[in-house]
Amino acid sequence: MTPAERLSQPFKLPNGSTLPNRFAKSAMSETLGTIDNHPTKELATLYRAWAEGGTGLSITGNVMIDRRHIGEPQNVVVEDESDLELLSAWAQAGQVGGKQIWVQLNHPGKQSPKMLNRGPVSPSAIPFKKELRGMFATPRALTGPEIENIIHRFARSAAVIKKAGFDGVQIHGAHGYLVSQFLSPHHNQRTDEWGGSAERRRRFVLAVYRAIREACGDAFSIGIKLNSADFQRGGFTEDESLAVIEALVAEGIDLVEISGGNYENPAMAKGGEHGQVKASTIAREAYFLEFAEKVRQLTDVPLMVTGGFRTETGMAEAIASGATDLVGLARPLVVEPDLPNRIMSGDSVVSAVRPIKTGIRMIDDMALMEVSWYTRQIGRIAKGKAPKQHDRGLWSLMEVLGVMTTRSVRTRLRAGE
Template identity: 60%
Template sequence: MTIELRDTLRLPCGATLPNRLAKAAMSEALGTMDARVTPKLVKVYERWAQGGIGLSITGNVMIDRRALAEPGNVVIEDERDHELLTAWARAGQSGGGQVWVQINHPGKQTPKGLNKETVSPSAVPFRKDLQMMFGTPRELREDEILDIIRRWGEAARICKKAGFNGVQIHGAHGYLVGQFLSPHTNQRTDAWGGSPENRRRFVLAVYDEVRRQVGPDFPVGIKLNSADFQRGGFTEEESLAVIAELSARGVDLIEVSGGTYEAPAMTGATGPKKDSTVAREAYFIDFTEKVRQVCSTPLMLTGGFRTPSGMKAALNSGAVDVVGLARSIAVEPELPKRLIDGKAPLFPIKPLITGIQRIDSSGLLEVQWYTRQIQRMGKGKAPVPNEHPLKALLVYLLASPIQLFRARRVRAS
């Protein structure tokens, strides 16, 4: 039987997604400077919900106020924002789809000066050309590791109470879960490091704690790297082993991605793709085919999809169960309805080029340009698909130091 984009998908926990299209997590940076929820988040998720998306995954919600990834992050560590969280959940469900909260801890991957300190499994600095932006972290103590695991579960419980349909553990793109998984950033010699089995102990403990606090019937997904694309980093073989363990524990949806801030494969910035990958559109579909050999857990794939036919081909290949949309839905929030009707995007995604090679290859411009479009929707405005990339870069360069200063001052008071 042919799978269509409009078809439902039943998850292992028993919940059902209304179609096969998901909004992947993207940074909104719409929280307050003291990391609270705002009405702008309610507004933008209502806009996406009305566009027909089956599942919206929020961007990068943190579990500890001492550990932000960027100014404008929301933190969920208590119930002080319960009313606005409930409004956010209802807005995300207003079109008939589900909305999940992506919960995360950045570890060392946070700009210098934003937090009082950064922590990681080991005190491994960034590569030299990024050390002006990112500081060397302090190695976590075991009691701190256990506290962070508890916080992940507590954040998930609060999200469930507020009415969200599920949560996604962020284990990709070089954040704390990824730092534990990678032998490059995890050089510990205790039970949390060393062998692949020890390095994956953290992510398994996080999943177990989240599941303990939300129960068996609440969707829990995870976003994982296929690999870090760094020498001495997390490999495909290790990723497959982690996925097999999580699948055996009952995880509901695995989203496949790849890369870190030091090697941003998730933006398509790591070099040319194989002809077979280009033809099939998705960046990491070769890896999901390998995943399918080790588990039957539903798989979500984000990155590279361009056409309804390419998306349907991926679904019917058996390698993908959910198609993730990110940049395309930031400029065209009604895109899911078009795709379900078999229509192509009105604004095909193209690389953002400034002519400055270091910027164009870093992935930074991509993040900031699309974040600006999301922030426009949060203000009730329409995205601007033809906005010049240099404008977004200039605004970011001017605003970033001010935001860092304001965030530090507010959090220090």
Template identity: 60%
Template sequence: MTASSPEENLLNQPLYLPNGSALRNRLAKAAMSETLGTYNNHPTLKLVELYRRWSASGIGLLMTGNVMIDRRALGEPGNVVIEDETDLPVLHQWARAATGQGAAIWVQLNHPGKQSTKGLNRSNLAPSAVPFRKDMASLFETPREATTAEIEDIIQRFGRSAAICKKAGFSGVQIHGAHGYLINQFLSPHHNRRTDEWGGSPEKRRRFVLAVYREIRRQVGTDFPVGIKLNSADFQHGGFTEQESMATIHALAEAGIDLIEISGGTYEAPAMSGGLKETKKASTVAREAYFLEFAEKVRASINVPLMVTGGFRSAAAMNAALRSGALDVIGLARLLAIDPEAPGALLQGQDSAQRVRPITTGIKQIDKMGVMEILWYTLQLKRIASGRDPKPYESGLWAFAKSLMKSGWGTFRTRRTRA
């Protein structure tokens, strides 16, 4: 697509959020896990460089990836943790790398729950002690059930981390409630088998995410944007369904959430990378976005701003989605890992020269797990953060071997920092 005039390209339109703040256009970088923190979980200047390059593209909103709220609960080696004000100077530089060039930057706050590889944390907690599926049990240990006191502590930590982000100059925060992490685990009847006030019915399973949102709002006030990334469904037997997702979205909208990003899947069923049959229907292929049909259902009854991430490739499809009114923000992730300047072209009505492709190693057991959609792209982010260009055609097998070595060393180093 090449727009004949800037007015015809809906990507250039600003978006005003419920709390009155504005995004300069409708393009957003969705969260990707950078793992560019130190092994004792402090932010580094590589994050400043990475986000400076993205913000220079003209993009409207940048979501950081996987910032943890508790140093005892990491998702990967190299996660940044924000639990006190120790790193305020670097956090301020990170925020200014985006806001200084006109982009908004929201910190994605997360707790992994059970979704953390063996050996990284002393132990992993979850709503219930439900193990991973058999072919992943060698990588992920069975978690222990969280106590009521631990649940209340986690809620407080989300609020505290958000308040620090505001103080550091970030534009907002996003709660990670998708992809199988702790909040998603509380929402899922497969992972949450509790019979107390935190589980046993859809209403009780929603209590945790609503408590997290309210605590964040209490600590940051009404003028600071708070969004959430939420699964349309888990695509997992006995998991979080579309009906439950819709009810959760209604509850969050009533509570005052500013932006809902729709995604789907978990590590055990990775729909977010297009890895499931459900995401490859003819209608999905034609419209590109994996979760657009669900967004249309949401929009039919809720006016909260919606962001859809997953599958978008062309300026034409992005404009068509915006024109339909089903969503308000186009989320891009993997494309920006191989073409950090892509937003500049899209805002001119032109497509990126790069195309996202499936990343495989050729080893069936590894490829089935869907981990390459994280590992390969993480390596590209590290290249950009070091001032280099990405390698769009880098070998998947080489990336896996390199990541495996780095992960093992990173887990060892992380554990040593706590000894």
């Protein structure tokens, strides 16, 4: 098969749902909600662009389940059916041409900045490393009833998402957010039924999955984004990740997306351009493909590997090897929303993604500019404009900081602080 032929093949999920091709848009935070966290028409414009560009499955940026706990200004929050009309328009836009769109559901836990939340929660009251304590407050340990309430909130939000017409949901279990915090022995030092051993630490994610499945039924797609590892001392390991995947497969999970890292070690944002991976991994393009091959030795669960893909050859070879079923793309789809169509039409491509550098080492090492710059390009697409493919890092930093400061102040003023 040519790369175009291989990547154009449909893929059937365990619940019987069929994705039209092997391209999947990985979640990126759009921050396109209103200042009080409702969806907007711009989200429909954005996801229509990706559907029309050929992406078979689009997974939205993290939609929060609790208005009191958000990760960024202008996150969308789904707690009830009050925004059903706008949510339905968003779903329909992402389904143009027979495509699918899933909503990523998330609770930030301790990864809720001080400017938004001075009382964050987590499995345990473990602070961030000292470099980040100016941005994030030390969290309060959740009580048992609070944990049960959060599980219920995941299920309630998923039920609303289903009613709005979306094709599925993805549990955000990676990148250091709450589900990931429960899984990590560094962040979860509880001694009750929710911690103390690897088996008890994964009780939370299994409870979330079961609650969503009960609320939405067997035909509704449920996936998870999971770290292969946290890449920090005392954190979530590959062996623990494999055990979590096995447990979720036994429960009937439809798709596992593999990623890695957290705010303290953002492997998900740094990537090969920052010299964080082996030369052999860069040659294969996908950062987490080796871990995917370990998963394949245990189970045939549908897999999506995200991070590093830059050419149609690398994407097709990953599918052909059997290590992954879907090619997860994020930044390449921001700078070129029609990249899948170009590949499926037979074009030879090299992604236009390039590192965004400010020259300020702390910012560049934490990959803050990478995330913020691409969020700004997402905003351009949502307004019907073409994204920029290259930009001056320091100038972009000033623009991003100005926008973030304004949004944060507006959010806190609205909250009455």
